[in-house]
Amino acid sequence: MDTFSNHLINFGQKVTKIKILKVIRSAFQQFMPFTIIGAIATLWTAVICNNQNGLGALWEPIMKLDFLNPAFTAVNFCTIGCISIGIALFMGIELGKENGVRTTFAGLLAVLSVFIVSPIQNIVTNDEGEVLATIKGIFENNLSSKGMFTAMIVTIVVVTIFSKLCQVEQLKIKMPEQVPPGISKSFEDLIPAGLSVVIISFVGLAVNLLTGGLYLNDLISKFIQQPLMGIGGSLPGFLVFAFLILLFWSVGIHGESMVSGILNPLMTALLLENLTMVQAGGEATNIINWVFFRIFLCTGGTGFGLALTLAIFLVGKRADNRAIAKVAIVPNLFNIVEVNIFGVPIVLNPILIIPFILAPIVCILFGYFMTFIGLCPVYYIQLPWTMPPFLFGFFASGGNFMGGLIQIIAVIISTLIYMPFVMAYEKQQNKEDELRLESEN
Incomplete structure (x- = not known):
């Protein structure tokens, strides 16, 4: 028993030191309050003030408050509906801290990179395939849980690249000593950050061109996220x-x-x-x-x-x-x-x-x-x-x-x-x- 427990403790200590797992764990812990806030908002619109299958079907007077539903829907969208952005931000901050670069800058860099590899327009067609409209914007499908693994992977790749490039002195733009430290540091990070976003943008473009129109999130969701969810969501895996x-x-x-x-x-x-x-x-x-x-x-x-x-x-x-x-x-x-x-x-x-x-x-x-x-x-x-x-x-x-x-x-x-x-x-x-x-x- 002692020998087995010692081996298990040693193994556990090694696992806890794995940087990426620690970053992911911390990011989800930090975002959890927002997830709960979004879930409570859903509780209002789906369970309380709902006349289809909620309290409103049993007690009609509660539906007098349905004018509040849009506000709760907005809360849900900006929390759970945008969970990928929140996870990218917190992971970027935590990974930046681990790598010794500016934490807030790394978090924002991660968020921008997620946007970069996401589709920025949707084409609406009719049943005959005729284009009816082109709608520009970043859509919930890429910001919600369906884009979560993409956000995690992109964050790890971009912040790691940025951290490595920050160690190359030749890429740092040196400003005179009279320049305030905040501005000077921003110029030092300019080229590493620029190269990082260009690299991830090229990766997203390459995926789109080589797959005939698919985006990075489509591939990651199909070949990584869904299989892993299938394993973790199965009874034997759990x-x-x-x-x-x-x-x-x-x-x-x-x-x-x-x-x-x-x-x-x-x-x-x-x-x-x-x-x-x-x-x-x-x-x-x-x-x-x-x-x-x-x-x-x-x-x-x-x-x-x-x-x-x-x-x-x-x-x-x-x-x-x-x-x-x-x-x-x-x-x-x-x-x-x-x-x-x-x-x-x-x-x-x-x-x-x-x-x-x-x-x-x-x-x-x-x-x-x-x-x-x-x-x-x-x-x-x-x-x-x-x-x-x-x-x-x-x-x-x-x-x-x-x-x-x-x-x-x-x-x-x-x-x-x-x-x-x-x-x-x-x-x-x-x-x-x-x-x-x-x-x-």
């Missing part, structure tokens, strides 16, 4: 991610941080795709997404920490364990698990590691099956991850009671799984206490 997260936590490494650089873009894209479907009047179809991950892996904290706390209250007899449970219960209600992980502890505890991994795996299978047969709604609204159980499932499913009930049932299932292991752990603790007393006497 179970692998879940197992890795739980395995890292079992040796004291923050599991979500280890895989979030890969998992967050996939889960977020799947969730936002659901949201887009609902906004268009359809139904969400991606069972596995960011909310599914939070509910069936992390309710009460990763590994269903709330279930462990409840199991201790129900079958635990030792005063020390019950004291820890009393401290853990409030954080667990807000999905914080560190008290359980390091207090009980779960870390390097051979007995409790088993239900810590088993309970979420069982609940993932349970949640997937319940959703597949239609008893649990497909989740599509992102909420703060600290939202208490039931409320999380209820609001994330657009106010569907079953969305919250299934989450509570998952907590009950997990509690039942933890109970025999808590009893076995306390027996081991009692034996250790007896041996210690004998040795002292």
Whole structure:
């Protein structure tokens, strides 16, 4: 056990030092408040003030407030609808910081580069193929979750090129000492920035010419984003991610941080795709997404920490364990698990590691099956991850009671799984206490 945990800890330390994964993780963490704001705006237009399938269909007076819907629609567009731009900005800033260049400049450079490789006009035709109009502008299809992987890749490429070019002294325009430092630095970055955007612009043009009219986002979406979403959104693929997260936590490494650089873009894209479907009047179809991950892996904290706390209250007899449970219960209600992980502890505890991994795996299978047969709604609204159980499932499913009930049932299932292991752990603790007393006497 010690040898295995040491290898896992060493591996975890190496992964956390990977620059790109750290940049992606940080960017998504910083943009999350805007995603939640956009989701709340959608909650208003799709669930509350909606007379088709929302509260407005049951209580008509609420529709007197439908004049507010355009404002909430605008909020949604400028947050979730433009998530690719936000991710590019934050990734550019973080990568610039890692590479030692001006952070805000690198972030803006990333955003401009995303615009550069995006189509700037759409041609509208009739059924016979005749051109009716040419509409200029950058469209939501390239700024929303569908363009997210393009934004990530373009940002990494452009900021990396810019950072490398900034190290070439011959490319820096030197200004006299009398020139203010801000202006002087801008001239130093002029040629590296110019070359960077020209290079990415040529790449976008080459793709367009060689593919007969396709854009970079089309290729990345088809050959990278969709296949990865297919893997991460599949039950086997998600179970692998879940197992890795739980395995890292079992040796004291923050599991979500280890895989979030890969998992967050996939889960977020799947969730936002659901949201887009609902906004268009359809139904969400991606069972596995960011909310599914939070509910069936992390309710009460990763590994269903709330279930462990409840199991201790129900079958635990030792005063020390019950004291820890009393401290853990409030954080667990807000999905914080560190008290359980390091207090009980779960870390390097051979007995409790088993239900810590088993309970979420069982609940993932349970949640997937319940959703597949239609008893649990497909989740599509992102909420703060600290939202208490039931409320999380209820609001994330657009106010569907079953969305919250299934989450509570998952907590009950997990509690039942933890109970025999808590009893076995306390027996081991009692034996250790007896041996210690004998040795002292």
